[in-house]
Amino acid sequence: MTAVSIIAPVFGIIVIGWAAALTGLLSERVSDGLSEYVFAIAVPALIIGTLTRPGLTGEVTWSYWLAYFGGAGLSWLAGSLIATRRAGISRQGAVLHGFAASQSNTIFVGVPTILQAYGEAGAFPLFLLLAVHLPLMMGCATFLIEAEGGRSLVQRLRGLGRVLAKNPIFVALGIGMALRLAGVVPTGVARSLIDGFGSTASTCALVALGAGLTRYKVLFDLPGALVIAGLKLVVHPLAVWLLATKLFTMPPAYAGVATLFAAMPVGINAYLLAVRYRAETGLVAASVLVSTLLAPVTTVLWLTLLGRA
Known part of the structure; x- marks a missing residue:
């Protein structure tokens, strides 16, 4: 399986979703509905x-x-420092x-791409990282943004807890890990329902992302x-790859999953x-679009470096 054959189905579906929205075949309501269904x-x-599949270790x-x-920390620091040197960028903006x-972008692009590249070998490290990535990254961003808002540490912790408790991805990760630890494996109708919905995730997510790209203005x-x-497509994965392969020792699939996870475009x-915070909306939207458009090329390069070509 070549790098191109891995990413072609992923980014091909994104392009189809984008074209369908651009031509009016899909409306904004369909894009919004698909996004909500996927999430x-x-x-x-x-x-x-x-997480409850037998044999997943x-x-x-x-x-x-x-x-x-x-x-991630290195890329975050670099992005913030560069922003502080630009005129008119607030602390929240940085x-x-x-x-x-x-x-x-883990849900819409990362999961389909990594599972396509590494299959069963990448499933456990992928969802393990996903379980920590969401609360840690969102938590750090929320804390830093609200640091000058006058809210106490307890208030910020409570707010973050409420946000995570209502997040379906975080809840699903908790349920999946709990069932796995308890040794419970869904069977029969329960397994059929879970697999039926799960099998639609990748295609629907990629179509929703492609259709949603028409909203973003790259020229802003x-x-x-x-x-x-x-920073997102080169610096972040390069730093992760160097740490995973040159400084630390881990199974090749783990190093590959971590690198590809980092190589995904800017997340929604x-x-x-x-x-939410009414800051840098246009720039961030443009970054989502630009990084998604460039990701097919950089992803092929990372897959080649990782030996998945």
């Missing part, structure tokens, strides 16, 4: 189904966490620049968007956070 039902089902190593989040430069701040895209959560 609330399909991906949670995929997560629970994967793996190990938890500190080197895995340090490699990924060490690279945090969002860094967050966008280190927040991967193209130079800034290119900087963030470069960065845009949602920018909208």
Whole structure:
């Protein structure tokens, strides 16, 4: 399986979704509905189904966490420092620049791409990282943005807890890990329902992402968007790859999953956070679009480096 054959189905479906929305074949309501379905039902089902699958095994190593989040921290720091040198960028804006430069599009692009590249060998490290990535990255961004808002540490912790408790992805990860630890394996109708919904996750997610790209304006701040895209697609995965393969020791699939996870384009959560705090919305939206458009090329390069070509 070549690198191109791995990413062609993933980014091909994104292009089809984008073209369908651009020509009016799919409306914004369809895109919104698909996104909600993927986020609330399909991906949670995929997560629970994967984590409870018989024979899924793996190990938890500190080197895995340090490699990924060490690279994410470096990219975040670089993005924030670059933003502080630009005129008119607030402290909140600098945090969002860094967050966008280190927040991967895991649900819509990462999961389909990594499972396509590594299959069963990559499933456990993928969802293990996904379980920690969401609360840690969102938690850090929220804390940093609200640091000057006058809210106490307890209030911020409570707010973060409420957000995570309502997040279907986080809840599904909790359920899947609990069932796995308890040795419960869904069978019969329950397994059929879980697998039925889970099997739709990748295609629906990619169509929804492609259709949603028509909303973003790349010309809002193209130079800034290119900087963030470069940090996200090159600096972040390069740092993770160096840490995972040169400094630490871990199974090849773990190093590959961590690197590909980092190599994904800017995540939708960065845009949602920018909208919530009304800061750098246009730039972050442009970064999502630019990084997604460039990702097919850089992903082929990373897959080649990882020996998946």
